[in-house]
Amino acid sequence: MSHPPQVALLGGGFSTDEDGLLDDWVLAQARTHRLKVCFLPTASGDAPGYAEKFLTAFRDRPDCEPSVLHLFDRKLGDDALRTFVLAQDVVYVGGGNTANLLAVWRVHGLDRLLREAYDGGTLMCGISAGANCWAQSSHTDSFGPLTHLPDGLGLLPGSVCPHYDSEPGRRRSYRSAVATGVLPAGWALDDGTGALFTNGRLTETVSRAPGAHVYRVVRDGGGEADERALPGRELRRGTGTAGRRP
Template sequence: MDGTIVTLGGGGFSDCDRDSAIDDYLLALTGAEQPKVCFVPTASGDAMSYGERFEKAFAGRAQASVLSLFNSPSWAYQDPSMLLEQDLIYVGGGSTANLLAVWRLHGLPDILRTAAATGTVLAGISAGMNCWFDQSSTDSFGPLAPLDDGLGFLSGSACPHYFGEPGRQEKYLGWVASGALKDGWAVDDFTALVFRDGEFVEAISERPGHPAFRVEHDGDVAVETPLNVRLL
């Protein structure tokens, strides 16, 4: 996988009432003075309030747009190929399973892979973190469950909201230990991982005290290795 992907366990404009240091970091990654930034709220069913929050957060510092795939009264359908014109593609949270199903129907995986290979930064929070990996921990079906249906842009498994939501840590460790999920990455709210060309680069955070881990099975247990998290 060529290109840069930033995976947020939580945080960014979705969770911050004030300006988000992770969002600032994402804009800086593009290298553009007035970057083109497209928000993809598929996982939330193109929730209008979510798109409006994005537009408010990026107003005046980016050319902001929203890609709708639902053709709802909130947002009109757009050709997904418009993603190829963006400097940053920012994927919102919600249902990982629904996001993946809709994206595949509309041809987004190939478009996103091409965009990343030509310099577009890919980023996402929660479901927008999960989608890039082979597998993930998701509440798409109600209770937390392992999902073996990711895009595979990044190898292994993912778990967002590691300490931010009850049961996330315990369940994820159990699935990695049992082999239900591959070795992977656990990220707390307000923290993100940066990958380049499929390789882990660094962990960053916009608030102190929100860790990230590499999680690997060792026999019949899962072992957490804390990552060095750079505070922005």
């Protein structure tokens, strides 16, 4: 029996953290003995160093069979690409430019294949642009200044904002976009957090750092942004989780 459709939004992982806690958490959601995990570095222009960092982090895991899918130097034909994507247990999308990522995926038809894989139970996840891409819309710096991008794959309803606590202007700009209706209500992630969605509904939030949160941001009846920190589990090495945060 296939797993239910799941998306994990990440505020960290192999590219930013040394403890591996968020990556451990993601892999635990797939619940397969030996996971085929494919990294998509499209948003960075298939940066070689980024791909190698992923392989370094995942190749020695006994529970993983890592691979990297390059689109800027594509090797697979259409049929082979579909077979490859649908065989993955986890698709892990890296950071970079959200708008460019979506455009390249659509040119190659990868957007349709990812939807098919998601419906079939492949876990979709990613950091920064790799978190933005799964929602209907997102808060992005793809065009230079922070702005809204009403154009995503739509696996998740609403909008996503990464780097909520770490990049100047993110919180203020995202709250303003939601308050004015430029972006729909959505989810904002501090660095060091993760949010799991099952069948499009939030089912868990986690953090690898005390004080880091996932937030629900909505427009209230007075046309202002209402921000609510969500309770979640604190991840720890060895145990995976600790008590529930307030």
